Amino acid sequence: MSDKVKVTIDGITVEVEPGTSILNAARQIGGDIVPPAMCYYSKLEGSGGKCRTCIVKVSKGSEKDPRPMPKLVASCRTTVMDGMEVQNITSPEVLEARSGVVEILLINHPLDCPVCDQAGECDLQNLTYEHGLQKTRYEFERRTFDRIDIGDKIQLHMNRCILCYRCVFLADQITEQRVHGVLNRGDHSEISTYIQQAVDNDFSGNVIDVCPVGALTDKTFRFRNRVWFTKPIDAHRDCPTCSGKVTLWYKGENVLRVTARKDVYGEVEAFICNTCRFEKKQTSDWVLEQPTHISDASVIASNHYETMQPLPVIQVNLKLQQANKIELEKTSKF
Amino acid sequence: MLKVEEQQPEVFPETLIEKFNEIISRYPEGKQKSALLPMLHEVQAVFGWLSVPSMDKVAGYLGIMPIEVYEVASFYTMYFLKPQGKYMLEVCRTGPCCLVGAEKVMAHIEQTLGVKEGEVTPDGLFSWRGVECLAACGFGPVLQIGPEYTFYENLNEEKVDQLIQDLRNK
Amino acid sequence: MGRKLLLEHINVPGINTFDVYRQNGGYRAVEKALKMTPDEVVEEVKKSGLRGRGGAGFPTGMKWSFLAKPEGVPRYLVCNADESEPGTFKDRFLMTHIPHALIEGMIVSSFALGAKTSYIYVRGEMMPQVRILERAIAEAKNAGYLGKNILGTGYDLELYVQPGGGAYICGEETALLESLEGKRGNPRIKPPFPAIAGLYGCPTVVNNVESIAATVPIINDGGDEYAKIGIGRSTGTKLISASGNLVRPGVYEIELGLPVEEFIYSDEYCGGIANGKRLKATVAGGSSVPVLPANLTLKLANGEPRLMSYEGLSEGGFITGTMMGSGGFIAFDEDQCMVRNTWNFARFYSHESCGQCSPCREGTGWMEKILRKIEFGEGRMSDIDLLVDVARKIEGNTICPLGDAAAWPVASAIRHFRDEFEWHVKEPVKCLETNYGLANYAVPIAKTEVTT
Numbered sequence: 001m002s003d004k005v006k007v008t009i010d011g012i013t014v015e016v017e018p019g020t021s022i023l024n025a026a027r028q029i030g031g032d033i034v035p036p037a038m039c040y041y042s043k044l045e046g047s048g049g050k051c052r053t054c055i056v057k058v059s060k061g062s063e064k065d066p067r068p069m070p071k072l073v074a075s076c077r078t079t080v081m082d083g084m085e086v087q088n089i090t091s092p093e094v095l096e097a098r099s100g101v102v103e104i105l106l107i108n109h110p111l112d113c114p115v116c117d118q119a120g121e122c123d124l125q126n127l128t129y130e131h132g133l134q135k136t137r138y139e140f141e142r143r144t145f146d147r148i149d150i151g152d153k154i155q156l157h158m159n160r161c162i163l164c165y166r167c168v169f170l171a172d173q174i175t176e177q178r179v180h181g182v183l184n185r186g187d188h189s190e191i192s193t194y195i196q197q198a199v200d201n202d203f204s205g206n207v208i209d210v211c212p213v214g215a216l217t218d219k220t221f222r223f224r225n226r227v228w229f230t231k232p233i234d235a236h237r238d239c240p241t242c243s244g245k246v247t248l249w250y251k252g253e254n255v256l257r258v259t260a261r262k263d264v265y266g267e268v269e270a271f272i273c274n275t276c277r278f279e280k281k282q283t284s285d286w287v288l289e290q291p292t293h294i295s296d297a298s299v300i301a302s303n304h305y306e307t308m309q310p311l312p313v314i315q316v317n318l319k320l321q322q323a324n325k326i327e328l329e330k331t332s333k334f
Numbered sequence: 335m336l337k338v339e340e341q342q343p344e345v346f347p348e349t350l351i352e353k354f355n356e357i358i359s360r361y362p363e364g365k366q367k368s369a370l371l372p373m374l375h376e377v378q379a380v381f382g383w384l385s386v387p388s389m390d391k392v393a394g395y396l397g398i399m400p401i402e403v404y405e406v407a408s409f410y411t412m413y414f415l416k417p418q419g420k421y422m423l424e425v426c427r428t429g430p431c432c433l434v435g436a437e438k439v440m441a442h443i444e445q446t447l448g449v450k451e452g453e454v455t456p457d458g459l460f461s462w463r464g465v466e467c468l469a470a471c472g473f474g475p476v477l478q479i480g481p482e483y484t485f486y487e488n489l490n491e492e493k494v495d496q497l498i499q500d501l502r503n504k
Numbered sequence: 505m506g507r508k509l510l511l512e513h514i515n516v517p518g519i520n521t522f523d524v525y526r527q528n529g530g531y532r533a534v535e536k537a538l539k540m541t542p543d544e545v546v547e548e549v550k551k552s553g554l555r556g557r558g559g560a561g562f563p564t565g566m567k568w569s570f571l572a573k574p575e576g577v578p579r580y581l582v583c584n585a586d587e588s589e590p591g592t593f594k595d596r597f598l599m600t601h602i603p604h605a606l607i608e609g610m611i612v613s614s615f616a617l618g619a620k621t622s623y624i625y626v627r628g629e630m631m632p633q634v635r636i637l638e639r640a641i642a643e644a645k646n647a648g649y650l651g652k653n654i655l656g657t658g659y660d661l662e663l664y665v666q667p668g669g670g671a672y673i674c675g676e677e678t679a680l681l682e683s684l685e686g687k688r689g690n691p692r693i694k695p696p697f698p699a700i701a702g703l704y705g706c707p708t709v710v711n712n713v714e715s716i717a718a719t720v721p722i723i724n725d726g727g728d729e730y731a732k733i734g735i736g737r738s739t740g741t742k743l744i745s746a747s748g749n750l751v752r753p754g755v756y757e758i759e760l761g762l763p764v765e766e767f768i769y770s771d772e773y774c775g776g777i778a779n780g781k782r783l784k785a786t787v788a789g790g791s792s793v794p795v796l797p798a799n800l801t802l803k804l805a806n807g808e809p810r811l812m813s814y815e816g817l818s819e820g821g822f823i824t825g826t827m828m829g830s831g832g833f834i835a836f837d838e839d840q841c842m843v844r845n846t847w848n849f850a851r852f853y854s855h856e857s858c859g860q861c862s863p864c865r866e867g868t869g870w871m872e873k874i875l876r877k878i879e880f881g882e883g884r885m886s887d888i889d890l891l892v893d894v895a896r897k898i899e900g901n902t903i904c905p906l907g908d909a910a911a912w913p914v915a916s917a918i919r920h921f922r923d924e925f926e927w928h929v930k931e932p933v934k935c936l937e938t939n940y941g942l943a944n945y946a947v948p949i950a951k952t953e954v955t956t
Binding site: 360362365367368369370371372374375386397400402405406409410411412413427428429432433434465466467468470472474476478480481482483484485496 | 535588590593596599628629631670672683704754832834840844845858
């Protein structure tokens, strides 16, 4: 097909459909060169562009107009052009700017990971581990909010929120009546219902799954266990409302929580209904399939019985090394 | 979190409803949400602030979810989500006005009224606050008073005293 | 005397009414434009070299020619009257005193773009101006210049005034469109640009008040005639809002290319620094542009006089230059504290950040807190470098230009006035009582060290 456009990311070339974003093109290549995304969610229309962690450098605009783009761009909302060349992890400028974004995201984040239910599967935690500074330079009081319950199953812990807007897009897209939104502005912005109100519809529980941090948590799972001590199993049931395809999180014999199945980028494969999520916590409710595949990089895998091989310390990316052969030779030469 | 039960539902006068209809007619079919900002101004001009019941009513009128109104009302600084004094003195506190004495004017207002920024005087007449640039930098210090946003320019302490006196006697 | 195009009749009594405006040659441009084709009108504006007066300085004619024209889809013209850049008040002045100049410009521009409905988005705080414009629109409609079949040409145009709700960010064109659609003023992610998908997803042009008003003399006298005024690529006249410690602050219409020194000191314009004091620094184009010390304001790095034009003010880049911006000229006298002023501006941007993207939402608040600390004598030396670094992390890394606008004043103040910031750190008690003063900011350029 000649309709496809060619884009080169960190030296690796891929052909994608016109209209694809740089981020999605990178995801087609996979591996280390995929920019991290905190706010973009491929299943939520309109999401992205806000957190700025996925920024990349466009060193060549396109075959027709080879000028580089003047600023770093958000890869999730920038469309590829034919012949475009993009630098992500091969550009020190990008890595520095990204670590700046991480520092800025953290200045008002409570860093209460030891008591946060999201720890172990938190995008922000992973991002900070990779790009964060050892010490914050922020020395002022962090902003705080009261914890609020939005419905009897979901707790909103606004202190941890990074305002990715995913939960708002989700409510707009898959529910009919949105009752929560973003209030106020600037660094006082908050996700809220404004008046005491329950977020109550069949699919509201999905806000927990799309939340990249521990701002929206499952009250039925709160403080029950650390995620890395639980064992995820893929299961399904015949559900009249949703696909019924879920992951059950076991501790011993007990199902501690039910979530939607997530792909390698932490995105939900299919949204599930609240009945499946909150009310079906018996093994007998489900048909078990197999242990969920968990990435070796995840802390959850450390307790996982699927992987028998010891984890490699650094994953070798042959494709990337091949693409950047000249650069590599320089490093060894000097 | 607000307590809604304390807020009485407002009764919208007929003139307000007429105004609503006129505003909505300015936009293409189906784009009536555009009327939200002007409508909230009209409601605030009548009641002095935006209560939850009145915002819900506006939402019902436009056929949108109440949260969409709360989102907008809390984003823009001109909408009051709490009752204010009858006269809200809004003093510009941005750079150019500060160069010519806005800070002094604000201190003087605070002293004269005896209430802090954002508070209401016991008689319910006055409240004051510093606001960002009012686009009258060459005539600073300036303040404005809603709902028609009457402008007072080149202020000094005497002019402020006079203004407060005039408003008291009104 | 420089030529006046927009403010020519400003002193005529009653010029804010339709009749007096008409008697002074008003609405000639509408009559002339409606006899031309829309493309010819666009061509005249292109020839004039008019550049956007709202801040970015993008050629207006070019912006117009980018407008997509799909069949059966309405197009919109939206006038950006959400003037809230600190230091800028020209649009308020124009709308208050000569509202018909804007209305006339709106008719001409709407015709050129093929818009049948146009909106003037006025910031909510300018409620009196909203009323003035509404009255002016009613007058023009009565006289047959608006509504159905204008002057019998078959062209229909409805013009509406939309009040904002109090948000600086709505001066950004896509945030303005969001606000006009009744939403929070969050800037959109571009592309698509408004020329392709703007208001209600339709092709839209957003122009500043002054740009639209400037189309009137362009049509009346011709684009070529307009292009003769000014200097180089800065054609025509520009309204400058002068504020701060000046003898006569106010709105002045200048021919682009006027020396800055003449603008500050001549009696025709600002008349010098108030109370016999000396000039310390200026912000030449509204609070977002880099601040300059007095010596670099008046002269370029090579000693030549600095001119008020898009190129003249940006001569020297961000090292020794600044920008034209929206023409908000703020003068600081020798008793002003640069730290306090920078803090004030940082507070403004922190207050006005929409909170959508993280560097701006969190970074502007962070800068404000550090600056407050330094201003009140609690800062450390390392805070100054930290500020520069935070500013660098925000700049160019946000959805809209507010991030840049917040970073530039801080970065430039430290670049040019670093010794004053350091003095605040070294003299934590003294800085609360006295000011640093003029220091060497007015000495000849050669002796000033420029730190980057």
